[in-house]
Amino acid sequence: MASVSELPYEERPANRDLSHIRGEYGWPFVGKTLDMLRDPQGLFAHFYEQYGPVSRISITGNKCVLLLHPDYAQRVLMDREKNFSTKMGWASVMADFFQGGLVMRDYEEHRIHRGIMTSSFKPPAMRVYASQIQRIVDKAVQRWAAQDSVLFYDEIKRLLLDIAFDVFCWVDDSESTVPKISKAFVDMMEGALGIVRLDVPGFDYHRGMEGRRYLKQFFMGMIEKKRASSDEDIFAHFCKEKTELGEYYDDEDIADHMVFLMLAAHDTTTSASTMAAYYLCHDDNLQTALAAEVAEWPDELSFDHVFHSTNGLICVFYETIRLHPPVPLFLRRTIRANPKRINADHGRFWHPERYSLG
Ligand code: HEM
Incomplete structure (x- = not known):
């Protein structure tokens, strides 16, 4: 049987255990989705004050890691190491409507389609x-x-x-x-x-x-x-x-x-x-x-x-x-274990060994 790291990235199982990261999920199923729809900035400011720039949260039916810092935004958006899938991030909430759109394409496929x-x-x-x-x-x-x-x-x-x-x-x-x-x-x-x-x-x-x-x-x-x-x-x-x-x-x-x-x-x-x-x-x-x-x-x-x-x-x-950003989130799905800490300071919330998929 293929090991997890050999599977195509879309088929790798999600790691839902984020208990080592500070934060709160909120209500069962809906999590903090309603709070986010009501006042995204207020919710994220609360998480930043309570838990710092890296926290766990549940929104849109998914357990997520919330990254609230321009350095993280840069790192995720540049994604030089190809750790993050845009397609899988948005598919979790908008698969049907965004089907075939540019945000539903990753990497080489994205390059070809943006042509x-x-x-x-x-x-x-x-x-x-x-x-x-x-x-x-x-x-x-x-x-x-x-x-x-x-x-x-x-x-x-x-x-x-x-x-x-x-x-x-x-x-x-x-x-x-x-x-x-x-x-x-x-x-x-x-x-x-x-x-x-x-x-x-x-x-x-x-x-x-x-x-x-x-x-x-x-x-x-x-x-x-x-x-x-x-x-x-x-x-x-x-x-x-x-x-x-x-x-x-x-x-x-x-x-x-x-x-x-x-x-x-x-x-x-x-x-x-x-x-x-x-x-x-x-x-x-x-x-x-x-x-x-x-x-x-x-x-x-x-x-x-x-x-x-x-x-x-x-x-x-x-x-x-x-x-008031009209799109308050960039949704991404991590597609492989990242062995590097985000940085020495904030990395204390971030235990890479818990992300091991293998
Ligand atoms: C204030 C207005 C706008 C805001 C705040 C906005 C916001 C965004 C955000 C945040 C994304 C990135 C999603 C992601 O990577 O996760 C995005 C992607 C995109 N937007 Fe906009 N957008 C705006 C206007 C427009 C307009 C006017 C167009 C077209 C004429 C447009 C076309 C696109 C396209 C094609 C993508 C996909 C880009 C890619 O995946 O490479 N957007 N937009």
């Missing part, structure tokens, strides 16, 4: 999106200016959907298609956050999965047409991109990457923009300073202007996501 995004995120493509976005935003701002009040969250969600259906996937029969894909997309996003994960009619999760299935079919059905078109949206770039072997990416992979990209981009930017607006509403001085800065901008904003200048709005955005 699908090569031309879609290069400056020439970004310049096209920037001018499209500016046109859509201008229209939305004019609409808001004509209203007595604006419910920012609802409006920004609508605006970002409009942007998605132009920049991510432009369709020429927008009258009949956009409402359907829009509904499928909204169902998918709500379903992805559903607490009861049952693909059975009546549950948000099921509606979400139905939305995902619809979107995937929609994208797959459009691939040939996009390849033949001169469209410059992200989907068209994905369809036309070729692998190192000079072949198009597989249709199913293209559709999965599109679904993931839309999921990854929408709620995150909605949440960050809403929080930024919230802070600006509470700070008249900052509002005045930013308004003065924006008044100096050219009417036709360019991609280079927005991204290559240190403007105040970008600083507000960065500070907002520092204070």
